Amino acid sequence: MKILWCIIIILLTFFSSKKQLVTNSAKESIGIQDAHAKYDALFSKHPELIAIDFDFPVGKPNGKVYYNAQKFKSNNHLGDDWNGVGGGNSDLGDSIYSIANGYVCFAEDIGGGWGNVIRIIHKYKDKYYESLYAHCKTITIKAGDFVKKGDLIGTIGNADGLYLAHLHLEIRDDIFMGIGGGYSENTKGYLDPTKFINEN
Incomplete structure (x- = not known):
């Protein structure tokens, strides 16, 4: 029983x-x-804010005087790390630009290894993409804002001294993912930022 x-x-x-x-x-x-x-x-x-094309988030135009220090998939990295060619903290406080027209869905300090994070939704060719910008020193926009490609959205930071200054950029084709960890063997939902920008 x-x-x-x-x-x-x-x-x-x-x-x-x-x-x-x-x-x-x-x-x-x-x-x-x-x-x-x-x-x-x-x-x-706001059809005028649908993305037409994409550009790099630093060094107008086309990432001038910056380099991709840690590329997508390198050490299971889920984005690109943009550094100034001067090295160290030479790019601390430099401008970060929106990579395309879009809608700011998140702009906050979440602390930890992320620091200030900006997330922008882009409508492009009837699909949605998200760009994520991390370790920012400052944020110059807020959630709910619309931005155009090349608009100033923040400045390069170092997550309150956790790293040397750089911009961590992710591009996602799944706009409903959480913040994530920045590194993973599973790249589902993540795109190679440099490849995507160059192709679009």
Whole structure:
């Protein structure tokens, strides 16, 4: 009898958790649909801010006097690290520019190894992309702003002295991911920033 009750409890737990999983998936799906609808409405109201093309976030034009110190996938890196050619902290406080027209969905200091982070949603060729800029010294825009390609959005920082100054840039084709860790063997949702900018 005791064994039978254990089996019943296990089965009830299994079906209950399965139902919860389906409910959570449905909620997540609705949340994504709502976000897509929100961005569709925003860019419909502001078609002039749909991305036409992309540029590098530093050294106008085309990353002049900067170099990509740690490329996408190097040591499982999920972005590019842009450094001034002077090395060290020579680029501390230098300008960061939006890589394309878009909508600022996040701009805050989240501390830790990330520091000040800016996240911008770009509508481009009927798809959505996100650019993420990390370790910023300052942020000159706020969530809810629209930006154009080349607009000043912040300055290069060092995450309160954790690193030598540089800009960590990520480009994602999944705009619903969390902040992440900056490094992973799994690159699903992440694009090679330099390759994407050069091709678009």
